[in-house]
Amino acid sequence: MTDSSAGDSGDAGDADSRPIVYDLAPDCTLTDVDVGARYHATVNGVVEYGVFVDLSENVSGLLHESNLNGEEYDVGDDVVVKLEEIKENGDVSFALADVDDYRTLDVEHEPEITAVDDARVGETVTVEGEITQIKQTGGPTIFHVADETGIIGAAAFEEAGVRAYPAVEVGDLVRLNGTVEEHEGETQLEVEGITVLEGDTAATARERLDEATAERAEPASVEPHVEWEAFESLREELAEVARLLRRTVLEGRPIRIRHHADGDGMCASIPVQLALENFIDEVHADDDAARHHLKRLPSKAPFYEMEDVTRDLNFALEGRARHGQKLPFLLMLDNGSTEEDVPAYKNLTHYDVPIAVVDHHHPDPEAVNDLLDAHVNPYLHGEDYRITTGMMCVELARMIDPGLTDELRHVPAVAGLSDRSKAEVMDEFVELAGTAGYDRDELGDIGEALDYAAHWLRYSEGKTLVNDVLNVGCDDESRHHELVEFLATRAARDVNEQLEMVEPHVEHETLESGAHLYTADLENFAQRFTYPAPGNTTGELHDRKVREHGEPVITIGYGPDFAVLRSDGVRLDIPQMVTELNEEVTGGGVSGGGHLVVGSIKFVKGRREDVIDALVEKMGEAELDEELSSTATLD
Structure with a gap:
């Protein structure tokens, strides 16, 4: 019984030995009363064998005539009673309370709470x-x-x-x-x-x-798939992101995932999406809750464009207006770490939209960190892009839902091969995938199929298709293998056709450093708006030249207002070069980014020649590094 002192009790600090009479709140039930206690009651009926009294709207009983001491009562009279008995059938019997000087305590209803x-x-x-x-x-x-x-x-x-x-x-x-x-x-x-x-x-x-x-938001403590010292410094921060995401689900806030539209981006986002869907299903009584509380969308650029944030914000505000939802938690995967993301993030600061980033592009922490609730990036720990976002997010997904561990054994290897990682543990990741039935060639085919699917999906999620390609959340193993074979074969065919058109027009020169520079005019000698896109075309051309001639090699694929950059064996700092070009080429409008040795830039069409010439000059001054090699492609 929960009670609170009423006016008759006097000063709360004074000891009061007077007997207590309880006054029940209207919604009180039998769970709020005790046999032997005294209560204020109101007569609600008079019969030959006694009177019926109400203690509340839900508690009534009989004051038998044998307990009335000859007193007579009318409906509406107030009386103080003592609870004598609560019978098994719920009937309640009372006696008159022999009390004159007493204090009253109010009783609030304490219902039995059901989880x-x-x-x-x-x-x-x-x-x-x-x-x-x-x-x-x-x-x-x-x-x-x-x-x-x-x-x-x-x-x-x-x-x-x-x-x-x-x-x-x-x-x-x-x-x-x-x-x-x-x-x-x-x-x-x-x-x-x-x-x-x-x-x-x-x-x-x-x-x-x-x-x-x-307590429930705490992430699972999972052993790493592969022991890797370089990765250990990231685990605590990944656990914090897992904690944020689990808490977000528990608080009923929707989650919106944005990821780079390539193989590594999909290897990052799909496991996390599946882990969150499982946790949402666990938390919500509604079996269809995941469809309303989680959305994944690709981003073509390796940063959060104003076009993307405007769409996301409009969708979120409509959801709040139509469905009463909180504004979403934004999770950025395989993009989101650079200064180019700042305008979009600042747009979200006008609303209650938390943001977390897991990325391996070269970051601008001074520009973005104040706008983020969490930021995981290997560069922030003295590591680099060989730790791909897909590798990180497999561990993130397992911290959210450890039951996915076996289903994700092959994904880190697919992520690494898709982004051409030279990580020292790549062989171990491939061996781990072997326990799931995959060899290196099959893993490479999955990456090619993911890139091919991402190109044609453009801005669509394509959930079932990409889950089947990656074999995560896929319910038909044979369909997975047939689909990968079909898409990978188509991708290889389209790449070969594209390179056959481009290669005769590739220009070559040897820079003062000794590095080989290959440039390709993709505007005039490559098919546009088809697969492979300029980023993949440049990457495939570059890989072919490295295989043919060895390192050091730099490749530039350019169009009317863009250039895609790749290097192996040359110590480039593409983000820094972009900054310098924007300052040095007046009216060039240079922007872009990426990894240290893999990037893409945009510029004003009329200043293309000046931008490319200045870029080549900077590349010629870059130091050679035989151990440095590119690990990713950009679309």
Whole structure:
């Protein structure tokens, strides 16, 4: 029984030995009373064998004539009674309380709270938690309430299309009672009442929920797929991102994943997407919740373009207006670390949109870190791009859902081969993939198929297709192998046709450093708007020249207002070169980025010759490094 002192009790600091008479709140039930205690009651009926009295709207019983001592009562009379017995059938009997001088304590109803995870169809329950979403339909108002075990939808009806309980807002702590039913295949609570918690009750509930959420948000402690000293410094930061993402799901906030549209970007995003979908399904009573709370989209550029952020923000604001959702958590994968991302991030600062980045492009931490909630990048730990984003995100996915460990054994190798990583543990990753039935050639084919699919998907998610290609979340192993063979074969055919057109027109010169420079005019001698795109065309040409002539080699593929850059064995700093070019070529409008030795730049069409000449001059001054080799391609 929870009580609070009423006016008759005097100063709260004074000892008061007077007997207590309890005054029940209207919603109190039998769970709030005790045999032997005294209560204020009101007569609600008079019969020959006694009078019936009410202690609250839900607690009534008989004061038998044998206990009336000859007293007579009318309906509406107030009386102080003592609870004598609660019978097995729920009947309650009272006696008159022999008390004159007493103090009154108010009693608030303390319902039996049912955890969301324990709510069963057909039961009448009371749930205590936080409102995470309010959606007004053409019929009822749908409230989503989260407790320490999960999130459930609750339908409250005022009248068609009219907001029920308009005082209840997202973020409120509430007690919500009703009957659990199944609606269109989903578990849903049919609301009978909602009470917003206040004061100590709210504080206690908040503390309980925060503690439970923090505990449940903890990432799994998983052993690395492959022991790699260079990777160890990243694990703690990846665990923090996993913690943020799990907490985001528990709080009912949607998640939007943006990733670079290439093999490594897909190897990064697909495992994380599957891990989050599994966790969303675990948290939400709605089996279709993942479709509403998680969205993955590719980005063609290796940075967050204003076009992308405008689309994302518009989609999020529409979701908030139409579905009552919180604004999403933005997860950037295989892009997002550079100064070029800053305008898009600053656009999001006007709204409540947390941002986390996992990337291996050369970062500009001074430009972006203040705009991010988390930033994982090997460069920030003295490592480099040979640790691909796909390798990092496989570990991130396992921290979110360790049950995916076996399903992801081949993905780090696919990511590394797709981005041509020269990591010292690549052979170990390939051996690990061998335990899943893949050899090196098959892994390379998966990477080629992913790149090919990404090119034609353009800005679409293509979830089922890319999951089948990568064999993550795929339900048909034979379809996976047939699809990879088909797409990889088409990709190889298209690459060969493209290089046959380009190679006769490739220009070659030897720089003062001794490096071989190959330049290709992709505007006039390559097919545009087909596969392979300029980035892949340049990368394939470069790899062919390295195989033919060895290092050091630099390759530039250029068009009317862009250039794609690749190098092996030359110590280039492409991000720094871009900065210098933008300062030195007046009116050039130079922008771009990428890895240290793999990049793409844009410029004003009329200044192309000046930009390319200045770029070649800088490349000629770069030092040779036999151990430095490119590890990625850019579209």
